[in-house]
Amino acid sequence: MKKIVVFSNMYPSKQHPTFGLFVKNQVDLLQSAGQAVDVIAIDNPDKGKLTALKKYMSWFLRSCIYMLKNRKQLALTHAHYAFPTGVLSLVGKKMLGIPYVVTVHGGDIDKMAAKNVRIRNFTRKILQQGEAVIVVGEKLKNDVILRFGVPESKVHILSMGVNTTIFKPAAKKEVREELNLSIEEKVILFVGNVIKAKGLLELVEAFEMVKSTTPNAALYLVGSQKDTAFVEELQSFIQERKVEGIHFKSAVGQADLARWMSAADIVALPSHHEGFGLVALEAMATGTKVVATDVGGLSYLLSDGAGILVEPKNTVSLAEGLKKALDPTMLSINEVAVQQRVTANSFDSILQALLSIYHKAGKI
Structure with a gap:
């Protein structure tokens, strides 16, 4: 060969x-x-x-x-x-x-x-x-x-x-205990490089709106922080707005990442552009709801009700999407579409x- x-x-x-x-x-x-x-x-x-x-x-x-x-x-x-x-x-x-x-x-x-x-x-x-x-x-x-x-x-x-032997549903209570997360928190998770193009300034602002109606909401940013200039800008932005409940976490391996996704109520991807959006697919494989911008491959992955698509660079649209995902009376995910995307990939x-x-x- x-x-x-x-x-x-x-x-x-x-x-x-x-x-x-x-x-x-x-x-x-x-x-x-x-x-x-x-x-x-x-x-x-x-x-x-x-x-x-x-x-x-x-x-x-x-x-x-x-x-x-x-x-x-x-x-x-x-x-x-x-x-x-x-x-x-x-x-x-x-x-x-x-x-x-x-x-x-x-x-x-x-x-x-x-x-x-x-x-x-x-x-x-x-x-x-x-x-x-x-x-x-x-x-x-x-x-x-x-x-x-x-x-x-x-x-x-x-x-x-997506490696479905790693990214698969897990009991939320158990993984939260492993990660020292409160079962009472409404966990919004971002996974990716901490850079401006990932829409993190908009996410912080949208999270602030979510906190006004869901005080127990928490935002976890998991990923590489090598763009130190933007990390400092983002942290200053958070401090200026006095937004509480935001936590920075370093990048983790895939097994730990799968646990974080299973522990989350929402995986949020407010990217300005995205070729495919593998993080969204991995989250879908764990059974977690995804709120993401209607760009690139995310438009395909979350179509047909497989997730919630919001307007890119639009803080209000993002906040509305997050609130909708947190309210079980307002959202019904198309599980068939989710499974089709996961199986196809x-x-x-x-x-x-x-x-x-x-x-x-x-x-x-």
Whole structure:
């Protein structure tokens, strides 16, 4: 069996266990199915011009040497993110004839390609010359086809998948005891990087409105706090408004994250943009209600009554959605739609679809 190599500019390490964890999960899934997979990735999220230059130069050099040494054993390369990662796969195809697949996650299209004409043109070339382009949501599929000229026949919608052996319903009382949470609290949970684009300023303001009618509400923000400037801005915003009941928690592993989701009354995702919204899917798999903005993949995941969709960057709409989710007399979640989304994006379903794409692209 020929092997594949996965390139990614995000991958977890012992020091940064959640950095690009979704890529590692997919690699583990492939390896568990017997597919030979090597990984060459950046596992250091540290920023700064000099740091970035060193780590990207080292990564590109290691990747090129790897392809030169292993070109006869490789069926294909798989790049996560069109730019800059896709440049490696493009070089491998041009110089060594190695076919490739590229996964578009959202930021590489919405933000990176918009930086300048050069990056946009590189992105277009990478997407057009790949054997297959995987996108994690319907909106991204339309963008790839309409904005970057990729034939529809080459574009596949495929999320990173949810591990339903980890993310599954658990008794709320038991997990709250494990996490030292009061059973009386109405727990609103946010999971993700603590950055402005996740809509956290709006969430704090909306939570303040919720507290006026639900005094026992509590908001837990679980995730990486590496954007220290924004964390300070957010904390100042909370202090200025004198909002009580907001708690910051560091990023946790998947097993602990599943417990947090099961313990919550609501998982809130007020993102300004979201390629797919894996956190929402994971919450749905635990049986917890989701309130999220009507953007990107969230629009699909929570459609048909699978959750509550609110207007992006609209504090009042977000507050109304949270209040509705907390009031059992006002909300009826479509459990059939929830189960359909979870099943369609389970690891088993994703694995079969991914292997099918690989077979067509690289004859593995």
